[in-house]
Amino acid sequence: MKALVLAGGKGTRLRPITHTSAKQLVPVANKPILFYAIESIRDAGIDDIGLIVGDTQAEIRAAVGDGSRWGVRITYIPQAAPLGLAHAVWTARDFLADSPFVMYLGDNLIQHGIQRFVREFEALRVDALILLTAVEHPEQFGVAELDGTGQVMRLEEKPKQPRTNLALVGVYLFNSTVHDAISQIKPSARGELEITDAIQKLIDTGRQVHSHLHTGWWLDTGKKDDMLEANRVVLDELPTEVRGELDAASRIVGRVQIGEGTQLVNSCVRGPAVIGGGCRLVNTFVGPYTSISDGVEIVDSEIEHSIVLDGSKIVSPGSRIEDSLIGRNVAVTRGERRPAALRLLLGDDSEVSLI
Numbered sequence: 001m002k003a004l005v006l007a008g009g010k011g012t013r014l015r016p017i018t019h020t021s022a023k024q025l026v027p028v029a030n031k032p033i034l035f036y037a038i039e040s041i042r043d044a045g046i047d048d049i050g051l052i053v054g055d056t057q058a059e060i061r062a063a064v065g066d067g068s069r070w071g072v073r074i075t076y077i078p079q080a081a082p083l084g085l086a087h088a089v090w091t092a093r094d095f096l097a098d099s100p101f102v103m104y105l106g107d108n109l110i111q112h113g114i115q116r117f118v119r120e121f122e123a124l125r126v127d128a129l130i131l132l133t134a135v136e137h138p139e140q141f142g143v144a145e146l147d148g149t150g151q152v153m154r155l156e157e158k159p160k161q162p163r164t165n166l167a168l169v170g171v172y173l174f175n176s177t178v179h180d181a182i183s184q185i186k187p188s189a190r191g192e193l194e195i196t197d198a199i200q201k202l203i204d205t206g207r208q209v210h211s212h213l214h215t216g217w218w219l220d221t222g223k224k225d226d227m228l229e230a231n232r233v234v235l236d237e238l239p240t241e242v243r244g245e246l247d248a249a250s251r252i253v254g255r256v257q258i259g260e261g262t263q264l265v266n267s268c269v270r271g272p273a274v275i276g277g278g279c280r281l282v283n284t285f286v287g288p289y290t291s292i293s294d295g296v297e298i299v300d301s302e303i304e305h306s307i308v309l310d311g312s313k314i315v316s317p318g319s320r321i322e323d324s325l326i327g328r329n330v331a332v333t334r335g336e337r338r339p340a341a342l343r344l345l346l347g348d349d350s351e352v353s354l355i
Contacts (some may be wrong), residue, residue, distance in 0.1 A: 002099045003041045006088050007034055007106040008054030008079045022056035024106040025063055029234040030274050030291050034106045038070050040113040047072040050095040052079050052088045084192030086182045098176045105170030109230050111216030114171055120212060121173040127207040128199060131169035133214045141167035142196040152209040155196040169218045177207055224325045231307055232289045235272035
């Protein structure tokens, strides 16, 4: 079996972070989202991975390399434009050939990995196995209708009036019959080859499409709040590991990871939280569900339920930061000059909330 991981797309919902970074490389608990997908595939016993890449392929190639660090082989497959999930499969058909494969969206996180789904697909010997989960707003997803045995009867992409609340999770398993199905579908109204249409074509031509109802967490990290939620659930499973230095006035509470070369001076970190290497925290409180990447400096500040990326500096006496995603090399400061005023330099698609 092979794997196809989708790491193209422009990440417009995560701008301005994705103006300068691939959305699949934005970290959750200080590890790029894409790395979780690769590890999950490897742990399922699959070592031949095709990686669909687009405009951000240079950055993704630099971060992922040839896959040897995970014990897998990576084949990069450029996609000219993000024209739908089925289009990505069609683009990769030479790599996939006649092999069965798992398709994994590179900005998704699946609790407990995909090993059990791969084994189920192999045991059932069906043409496709799709993962489903119950959601509150099914109109935002591809939605499935099932018969009493779990066979998929009908799929619909983002229906205005959903027939069920069962949404497609970002993991699909197919055998080679999907290529013929894709060759028979047309672009949707939004100009994309929809994977739901390809699966429906399998159903309509008598192929066996089975479902698995996933009851653990599944997260699509497409927006800021999704990133923070992903960060929260991953940190909840974090073991404690402290390799930095704490002075006598500093303390950690709960599950906390602190990287090498990080210094805490008169500061408190209350977990679950992770702090990368080479950071400096002075007179600072870091609250639960916070991830701080490498080389960050925080002075006279409080921060909680947030993600701070590499090289940023926060010096904000008397301020508390919550529910925030702060990009790379960002400076957050509070001036003491009078008259008091906000002085901002913000890029395109920025969002600021003042309370």
